Amino acid sequence: MPTARARLAAVGLVCTLALALAAAGACSGASSIAGTDGTTSKLAFTVQPGNIAAGVAISPAVQVTIQDANGNTVTSSTASITIAIGTNSGGGTLSGTKTVSAVSGVATFSTLSIDKADTGYTLTASATGLTGSTSSTFNVNASLPAGFNQFVTTVQVTVEGTTVVVRSNGVPNHGSPYFDPSDPRFEAYNGSNPNFMLNPNRIATQALVFRIPASPTPTATPQATPLGPIGIGLNGVPIFNQYAGPNQPLTNEINSFDQYNGHPQQTGMYHFHVEPLFITASRGKSGLLGFLLDGYPVYGPLENAVTLRSADLDAYHGHSHATADYPQGIYHYHVTADAPYINGSGFYGVPGTVSN
Ligand SMILES: [Zn+2]
Numbered sequence: 001m002p003t004a005r006a007r008l009a010a011v012g013l014v015c016t017l018a019l020a021l022a023a024a025g026a027c028s029g030a031s032s033i034a035g036t037d038g039t040t041s042k043l044a045f046t047v048q049p050g051n052i053a054a055g056v057a058i059s060p061a062v063q064v065t066i067q068d069a070n071g072n073t074v075t076s077s078t079a080s081i082t083i084a085i086g087t088n089s090g091g092g093t094l095s096g097t098k099t100v101s102a103v104s105g106v107a108t109f110s111t112l113s114i115d116k117a118d119t120g121y122t123l124t125a126s127a128t129g130l131t132g133s134t135s136s137t138f139n140v141n142a143s144l145p146a147g148f149n150q151f152v153t154t155v156q157v158t159v160e161g162t163t164v165v166v167r168s169n170g171v172p173n174h175g176s177p178y179f180d181p182s183d184p185r186f187e188a189y190n191g192s193n194p195n196f197m198l199n200p201n202r203i204a205t206q207a208l209v210f211r212i213p214a215s216p217t218p219t220a221t222p223q224a225t226p227l228g229p230i231g232i233g234l235n236g237v238p239i240f241n242q243y244a245g246p247n248q249p250l251t252n253e254i255n256s257f258d259q260y261n262g263h264p265q266q267t268g269m270y271h272f273h274v275e276p277l278f279i280t281a282s283r284g285k286s287g288l289l290g291f292l293l294d295g296y297p298v299y300g301p302l303e304n305a306v307t308l309r310s311a312d313l314d315a316y317h318g319h320s321h322a323t324a325d326y327p328q329g330i331y332h333y334h335v336t337a338d339a340p341y342i343n344g345s346g347f348y349g350v351p352g353t354v355s356n
């Protein structure tokens, strides 16, 4: 009978010496990888790029896996894989480590970022001798522009590509005689207008969605503002223009403004056409109050200790200079006590949209 030493020596004849010493049982012929057909074939995005903010690393990290023809991971592969932008909808530049060697058949790209916001980007993965792959589409969102982080917390503000999306139920964050008297938010009229007259409408919850350009741009052909919401205050209450109806001044409507200068229209949408007194009380007469649909900010009536009049402003009811929120300078509207109050001849910039 052969000794144990002799049997090991016999196995060693068909193995390399190193393998025989490491684990004699492991060298019995098979060279393929368990679970695969042994042929590296293609690349696949196994962690797809998600939506990201411009200039911020894609997280979780994108992973590309080397697969055989059956879609199994080729765990022995250390292939070098390169990522590039496929569909470059926004003309962006891809930064970060773009070529990575796979570990156990998987390459992880943890520092990729794209500098320009837009929707519908894709990435491609390529490696020598392997069929490449294209990722699913994703969006690169602009960072939240200055000022848009100042909405009250009940207002949802997100960025989709180059658009800021502001969602609000339109219900004021203060009392009003336009709540039902049984509602704890009911607050009897206590303003200073002796001619105040409650209109028949009552405040109702809305589903307002404002889509506002993240980077406002002036337009050579300004559009007149429509009736209905033309902007939104930082408390989520919509801003209306200076008209009660098509080219009808607010003369009579003004008497239905509550103590905070708001009132609801026929469907219960509370809004203000003039200075929103609750916002200026909480943020100051010179503070940022909200935004019009073109993305330009609306400020209070006071600037450098001077109360502005419409005559101090341009035809659109604004002007450009640096503000606390925009130290580089920006066009902005001002609220004034005299007509047209918030906006004049239309949007200074290209307006976004609003739905409800
Ligand atoms: Zn109104």
Ligand SMILES: [Zn+2]
Residues within 6 Å of the ligand: 299, 303, 319, 321, 332, 334
């Ligand atoms: Zn100003």
